Amino acid sequence: MELYKLKAHELKNMIKNREVKVEEVTKEFLNRIHKTDEKIGAYLYKAEEEAKASAKTLDEKIAKGEILQGLGGVPVAIKDNISVKEMQNTCASNILKGYIAPYDATVSEKIRENNGIILGKLNMDEFAMGSSNENSAFKKVVNPWNSLYVPGGSSGASAAAVAAFETPLSLGTETGGSVRQPASFCSVVGLKPTYGRISRYGVVAFGSTLDQVGTIGRDVEDCALLTQNIAGVDNKDFTTVNIPVQDYSKSLTKDLKGRKIGIPVEYFGEGLDDGVRKTIDEAIKVLKDNGAEVKECSLPLSEYALATYYIISSAEASSNLARFDGIKFGHRSKEAKDAIDIYFKSRSEGFGREVKRRIMLGTYVLSAGYYDAYYKKALKVRNLIKQDFDRVLKEFDAVVCPTSPTTAFKFGEKTKDVLSMYLSDIYTVPVNISGNPAISVPCGFVNNLPVGLQFIGNYFREDTLFNLAYSYEASTEWHKKSALIE
Amino acid sequence: MEYEVVIGLEVHTELSTKTKIFCGCTTEFGGQPNTHVCPVCMGLPGSLPHLNKMVVEYAIKAGLALNCSITRYGRMDRKSIFYPDCPKNYQITQNDLPICRDGFIEIELEDGSTKKIGIEGIHIEEDAAKLLHTTVGTLVDFNRSGVPLTEIVSKPDLRSAKEAVQYLERLKSILSCIGVSDCKMEEGSLRCDANVSIMEKGSNVFGVRCEIKNMNSFKSLEKAINFEVNRQIASIEAGKKLSQDTRRWDDAKNVTVVMRSKEFANDYRYFPEGDLVTLNIDNNWIEEIRKTIPELPYEKEQRFVEQFKIPKYDAAVLTLTTSMADFFEKTAQISGDAKSASNWLMGDISKIMKENAVCVEALKFTPAQLAELIKLINAGTISNSMGKKVIVDMFNTGKSPKAIVDEKGLIQNSDEGAILQVVKKVLGSNFKSIEDYKNGKTKVIGFLVGIVMKETKGKANPQIVNKLMNEEMKKY
Numbered sequence: 001m002e003l004y005k006l007k008a009h010e011l012k013n014m015i016k017n018r019e020v021k022v023e024e025v026t027k028e029f030l031n032r033i034h035k036t037d038e039k040i041g042a043y044l045y046k047a048e049e050e051a052k053a054s055a056k057t058l059d060e061k062i063a064k065g066e067i068l069q070g071l072g073g074v075p076v077a078i079k080d081n082i083s084v085k086e087m088q089n090t091c092a093s094n095i096l097k098g099y100i101a102p103y104d105a106t107v108s109e110k111i112r113e114n115n116g117i118i119l120g121k122l123n124m125d126e127f128a129m130g131s132s133n134e135n136s137a138f139k140k141v142v143n144p145w146n147s148l149y150v151p152g153g154s155s156g157a158s159a160a161a162v163a164a165f166e167t168p169l170s171l172g173t174e175t176g177g178s179v180r181q182p183a184s185f186c187s188v189v190g191l192k193p194t195y196g197r198i199s200r201y202g203v204v205a206f207g208s209t210l211d212q213v214g215t216i217g218r219d220v221e222d223c224a225l226l227t228q229n230i231a232g233v234d235n236k237d238f239t240t241v242n243i244p245v246q247d248y249s250k251s252l253t254k255d256l257k258g259r260k261i262g263i264p265v266e267y268f269g270e271g272l273d274d275g276v277r278k279t280i281d282e283a284i285k286v287l288k289d290n291g292a293e294v295k296e297c298s299l300p301l302s303e304y305a306l307a308t309y310y311i312i313s314s315a316e317a318s319s320n321l322a323r324f325d326g327i328k329f330g331h332r333s334k335e336a337k338d339a340i341d342i343y344f345k346s347r348s349e350g351f352g353r354e355v356k357r358r359i360m361l362g363t364y365v366l367s368a369g370y371y372d373a374y375y376k377k378a379l380k381v382r383n384l385i386k387q388d389f390d391r392v393l394k395e396f397d398a399v400v401c402p403t404s405p406t407t408a409f410k411f412g413e414k415t416k417d418v419l420s421m422y423l424s425d426i427y428t429v430p431v432n433i434s435g436n437p438a439i440s441v442p443c444g445f446v447n448n449l450p451v452g453l454q455f456i457g458n459y460f461r462e463d464t465l466f467n468l469a470y471s472y473e474a475s476t477e478w479h480k481k482s483a484l485i486e
Numbered sequence: 487m488e489y490e491v492v493i494g495l496e497v498h499t500e501l502s503t504k505t506k507i508f509c510g511c512t513t514e515f516g517g518q519p520n521t522h523v524c525p526v527c528m529g530l531p532g533s534l535p536h537l538n539k540m541v542v543e544y545a546i547k548a549g550l551a552l553n554c555s556i557t558r559y560g561r562m563d564r565k566s567i568f569y570p571d572c573p574k575n576y577q578i579t580q581n582d583l584p585i586c587r588d589g590f591i592e593i594e595l596e597d598g599s600t601k602k603i604g605i606e607g608i609h610i611e612e613d614a615a616k617l618l619h620t621t622v623g624t625l626v627d628f629n630r631s632g633v634p635l636t637e638i639v640s641k642p643d644l645r646s647a648k649e650a651v652q653y654l655e656r657l658k659s660i661l662s663c664i665g666v667s668d669c670k671m672e673e674g675s676l677r678c679d680a681n682v683s684i685m686e687k688g689s690n691v692f693g694v695r696c697e698i699k700n701m702n703s704f705k706s707l708e709k710a711i712n713f714e715v716n717r718q719i720a721s722i723e724a725g726k727k728l729s730q731d732t733r734r735w736d737d738a739k740n741v742t743v744v745m746r747s748k749e750f751a752n753d754y755r756y757f758p759e760g761d762l763v764t765l766n767i768d769n770n771w772i773e774e775i776r777k778t779i780p781e782l783p784y785e786k787e788q789r790f791v792e793q794f795k796i797p798k799y800d801a802a803v804l805t806l807t808t809s810m811a812d813f814f815e816k817t818a819q820i821s822g823d824a825k826s827a828s829n830w831l832m833g834d835i836s837k838i839m840k841e842n843a844v845c846v847e848a849l850k851f852t853p854a855q856l857a858e859l860i861k862l863i864n865a866g867t868i869s870n871s872m873g874k875k876v877i878v879d880m881f882n883t884g885k886s887p888k889a890i891v892d893e894k895g896l897i898q899n900s901d902e903g904a905i906l907q908v909v910k911k912v913l914g915s916n917f918k919s920i921e922d923y924k925n926g927k928t929k930v931i932g933f934l935v936g937i938v939m940k941e942t943k944g945k946a947n948p949q950i951v952n953k954l955m956n957e958e959m960k961k962y
Contacts, residue, residue, distance in 0.1 A: 083531070101532070201532070201533070202532040205534075207760075208760035238536050238762050239760075322566065323573065323574045328528065328529070329530070343568060366566075375757060
């Protein structure tokens with residue numbers, strides 16, 4: 001039996017039943033990474049020694065009779081913008097090349113506390129800016145289903161690594177669809193939790209009011225397991241909320257009787273690929289079959305989400321990325337002569353094109369004379385978008401729609417036309433603006449490329465999303481299909 | 487032409503909370519460079535601020551003591567500043583929703599009337615790191631980074647350097663009295679910038695203002711404002727146009743110099759700090775804080791005037807610090823002689839403290855001992871001038887005045903018979919002075935009394951010496 005093909009919850013059970021050692025599981029995935037990651041390009045750092053040492057410690061605990069709770073000895077790979085003590089944290093940017101995080105992000109700490117094994121740090125779009133992973137300063141990540149296609153982004157490697165069996169679980173981050181869109185492109189389950197559900201402490205900030213850590217697994221149960229073990233209030237992050245985390249395992253039921261699901265008509269309009277549309281229509285039938293009451297609804301303001309998103313996220317990014325200045329850590333230009341020169345040259349050399357574009361855009365919209373027209377107005381629109389969701393989600397338990405208007409695209413296809421790249425996030429970005437949770441679950445293929453089904457729920461009702469996604473998954477076979485890479 | 491001076495002050499005070507504003511690091515002054523630091527106050531990637539509740543509490547307390555209204559809804563903002571002492575290259579501060587607004591401080595004008603100086607608002611923010619310019623280059627010490635500050639902005643109500651100094655003195659005494667800041671200008675825990683402009687007398691249109699920075703004492707504040715006023719008047723009278731500059735006070739050269747002019751002013755690009763949620767301040771909390779405010783200096787001043795019948799001026803000086811006010815009050819109560827207590831504290835004792843750079847808290851003697859000294863003088867046991875010597879010993883040794891008097895045999899001699907003998911002896915050997923006296927030079931009495939005091943080693947009761955000397959002289 002190939003251990004690496006097992007899901008996290010299956011591995012957890014085997015370890016619990018002493019059928020396999022944590023060390024064996026860890027080594028299995030490290031071998032797998034060695035075998036396939038040259039093709040995939042997911043890992044920026046392989047934490048081999050650290051992972052083996054942690055595995056040994058956990059095996060010793062088991063030997064003493066302890067039953068591992070939480071993640072139970074299962075490996076997790078982490079996006080390279082989440083601090084893991086004594087590992088690199090580059091954000092796939094030259095400006096942070098060589099930077100070693102001296103502390104653990106709260107989520108990294110929780111993974112250790114809850115008996116997870118950290119396998120390594122994952123590739124991404126530089127500073128999480130991008131939708132194809134093509135903005136990594138270090139190397140490209142390919143879609144495990146077809147290496148001519150992008151895995152999505154910015155957490156492209158987080159989705160690709162799970163799809164390619166290089167880790168059973170991974171953490172990504174979302175500012176605007178960065179977990180769900182790659183999950184959709186790679187046929188894995190990806191959750192963007194409610195803003196405030198998971199601590200951002202130690203996660204390199206992009207858009208502070210939008211950023212959330214997201215969880216990825218090969219099925220809903222795995223995604224729920226990982227979420228369960230990292231969610232909750234954190235006194236190091238003032239924006240986390242003290243609402244108890246539900247027991248997500250109780251949500252993993254098939255019957256949807258009594259559930260009301262809305263279909264937002266605006267998410268099925270122009271720009272939606274016909275193949276994707278048909279796939280989603282089929283998926284909605286499954287929900288009906290499982291007992292849900294499905295009805296059309298309207299989210300008219302979602303149309304403005306993308307514009308609002310690029311103003312708010314860029315404004316916040318221009319400020320959040322100000323600290324990368326060559327003074328304290330990361331890249332410092334060898335040419336620089338004085339302090340101002342260090343700023344200009346280090347930043348010019350260290351940041352990539354897309355990052356510079358966003359910093360400039362953000363600086364502009366916050367500038368005296370433009371603030372009211374752009375940033376302030378965007379905040380007002382943001383409120384209206386929130387109200388739109390609040391209104392609809394009073395009536396429905398969730399809304400259902402495609403995660404992305406298309407399947408994965410080819411490398412280079414959208415790099416010349418930035419706007420077309422931005423449009424691939426049109427269905428995912430609205431909930432980053434509103435703060436609602438959303439999940440993407442595999443729902444089929446168009447031309448052998450995966451399609452994702454998205455559910456959007458009420459604040460702090462991740463349990464509802466897991467329930468809907470699980471019900472769908474339990475009635476279909478998509479999650480059992482494996483990517484082609486060997 | 488006559489001009490009117492318009493001044494507004496921006497005062498930064500470091501709050502004396504134990505920990506920093508956004509992390510758990512200590513706020514202690516000094517320490518080896520970069521030892522009071524963590525990922526948050528060094529601005530490491532991924533770190534997030536968490537607001538120290540005590541900082542908000544202290545700001546509210548300051549606001550209440552300065553007659554401000556307290557907001558129920560506050561917010562932190564980011565201010566973009568690219569400078570190596572600013573670890574995130576933005577400062578977390580408050581822009582348009584500060585914790586306190588619309589307060590005032592009363593100062594006293596020369597004619598004895600009082601004037602209200604408005605306070606625009608009080609907001610909280612983080613302090614910057616310290617740059618150390620060394621021979622190997624500029625180094626950054628982040629120990630100070632994240633120390634909580636309040637910025638207290640006055641309205642442009644001040645009309646002279648003297649008023650500005652008085653405002654700052656009052657502000658300092660109130661803030662130290664309520665315990666929110668130690669207000670040490672020399673350690674930088676109280677920093678003051680002044681906005682200065684001039685306008686034609688009677689006008690209601692303000693002139694072009696300059697902001698002056700880097701004034702490290704009350705004296706330099708006064709000198710800088712006066713310099714700036716004269717500079718601006720001279721400029722205008724020479725027909726020049728003033729530009730809105732930020733200027734730096736040069737304490738060595740006694741001039742203000744341009745740091746930057748408005749054309750190069752920063753665009754701070756303020757926007758809400760998304761890492762911190764909005765501040766909701768409820769009435770109960772405000773009332774809880776109000777209960778912790780002690781009697782304030784100006785309240786104390788009024789009470790001292792009424793209760794102890796001391797002059798208003800004395801009361802104002804004595805209440806500048808809580809420690810001085812407490813020392814006075816105890817001494818006055820024990821001795822039953824408030825005026826003497828005030829005279830000693832404002833006179834000799836202040837002088838000795840200043841010479842030795844010692845504060846009230848560090849005095850070796852107690853209010854009870856000072857009261858004992860006052861009683862010894864009032865009882866005639868020692869003279870006032872002996873008292874002046876005794877106080878020096880008390881200051882140096884902390885011994886009781888009685889012990890000092892006994893040890894040094896300073897007890898005053900009031901034995902008229904014994905003193906008379908010395909007076910007679912002195913007169914017997916100073917016929918020249920007697921002649922002078924007869925010729926109308928009554929001043930010689932003082933000279934002769936002096937000789938008697940010297941002969942008696944200062945122990946003779948001076949009043950008795952005077953009396954006897956006058957009586958004896960008349961016999962000639």
